[in-house]
Amino acid sequence: MKHIAYYDLARLTHAHSSALKEAAARVIDSGRYLRGECEREFEKKWATFVGTKHCVAVGNGLDALTLALMALNRQRGWQQGDEVIVPALTFVATALAVARAGLVPVMADVGEADGLIDLDSAEHCLTSRTRAIIPVHLYGAPCPMPVITEWARQRGLSVVEDAAQAHGATVGGRCVGSWGDIGCFSFYPGKNLGALGDGGAVCTNSETLAIAIRQLANYGATEKYVHQWQGMNSRMDELQAAILTAKTKWQDGETRRRREIAERYGQGIRNPKVRIPYGGQTEQSVFHIYPLRCPEREALQAHLLEHGIETLVHYPLPLHKQPVFFNAECRLPRSERWASEELSLPIGPYLTDQETDQIIEAINTFK
Numbered sequence: 001m002k003h004i005a006y007y008d009l010a011r012l013t014h015a016h017s018s019a020l021k022e023a024a025a026r027v028i029d030s031g032r033y034l035r036g037e038c039e040r041e042f043e044k045k046w047a048t049f050v051g052t053k054h055c056v057a058v059g060n061g062l063d064a065l066t067l068a069l070m071a072l073n074r075q076r077g078w079q080q081g082d083e084v085i086v087p088a089l090t091f092v093a094t095a096l097a098v099a100r101a102g103l104v105p106v107m108a109d110v111g112e113a114d115g116l117i118d119l120d121s122a123e124h125c126l127t128s129r130t131r132a133i134i135p136v137h138l139y140g141a142p143c144p145m146p147v148i149t150e151w152a153r154q155r156g157l158s159v160v161e162d163a164a165q166a167h168g169a170t171v172g173g174r175c176v177g178s179w180g181d182i183g184c185f186s187f188y189p190g191k192n193l194g195a196l197g198d199g200g201a202v203c204t205n206s207e208t209l210a211i212a213i214r215q216l217a218n219y220g221a222t223e224k225y226v227h228q229w230q231g232m233n234s235r236m237d238e239l240q241a242a243i244l245t246a247k248t249k250w251q252d253g254e255t256r257r258r259r260e261i262a263e264r265y266g267q268g269i270r271n272p273k274v275r276i277p278y279g280g281q282t283e284q285s286v287f288h289i290y291p292l293r294c295p296e297r298e299a300l301q302a303h304l305l306e307h308g309i310e311t312l313v314h315y316p317l318p319l320h321k322q323p324v325f326f327n328a329e330c331r332l333p334r335s336e337r338w339a340s341e342e343l344s345l346p347i348g349p350y351l352t353d354q355e356t357d358q359i360i361e362a363i364n365t366f367k
């Protein structure tokens, strides 16, 4: 029985270690470690990949979301305490960014089938103070952006996409992160495109917003030592930018492999206690996460571990049950059920067919 880690970063990195070491060595020898050529080059590459006019590289995904909201806040004259709708099922950063920007996150429920923000529930969150919505392309699956942007436009709301889990996912051939006013990415090592440290990016077609985000990420400076805004310090260092530029070469291949593994899971998993994601459809998601549903989640997780297979839960608590955002009155039954039933299988692009089959067999023998 082979041990299968949930996600083995060493294994992923070793496949390309000589190219990555060369990229790092070039930066080390260059004498320039911040705000240099590598950051600019990656910004150009990422804007082209996502399909937006502008990309601003920043320190991490939480900063990307925070800066996006700060820039909109400034441009559109929002007030302290104005509200932003977020799905209750997401990583905490989505809502923390709202709070950091001086706004109030309001939690909407998600869809039963896909775990993505549900517009009927979002409709119930609307008040006179609602200013924006943050669709999260959770697990790598794109939200239906044409519907969401039209819904938001009719209500005068801004759209910030949280694409931290969905590098390269598309709707109608167009990448997520290019549909909203602003799209935000994380390059945390475990994401589909991951740095060897922290990194993030903000994408937009608006030059005004791009300039605002660049200033806010650079101490609120409009020119050197002239500080117009209470900004922050958030930048992508040259080492990470060079590593990410190198890694974009393998990104399409890795996404294809994730989809192949998802396809194999979808065909192979046959257990009446377990539901597979998206009815087994694999062409939409980039499968950052392969989210099973099982009402006996803890027992399944223990069973898989006995068979050498590590799994994780994304996420055990919906936002309104998190201590930091706890709201006893709030009832979001579908998010709560996802949180109690979801189990994430390993889906690293390096997994072999044999390993995938070992995982399938272990699930199928769960009683």
Ligand SMILES: *Cc1c(COP(=O)(O)O)cnc(C)c1O
Binding pocket: 060, 061, 062, 063, 090, 091, 093, 094, 136, 162, 164, 165, 186, 187, 188, 198, 199, 200
């Ligand atoms: C990872 C993640 C973030 C935050 O990214 P960091 O780079 O870790 O700050 C935000 N939103 C979602 C949905 C994420 O998965």
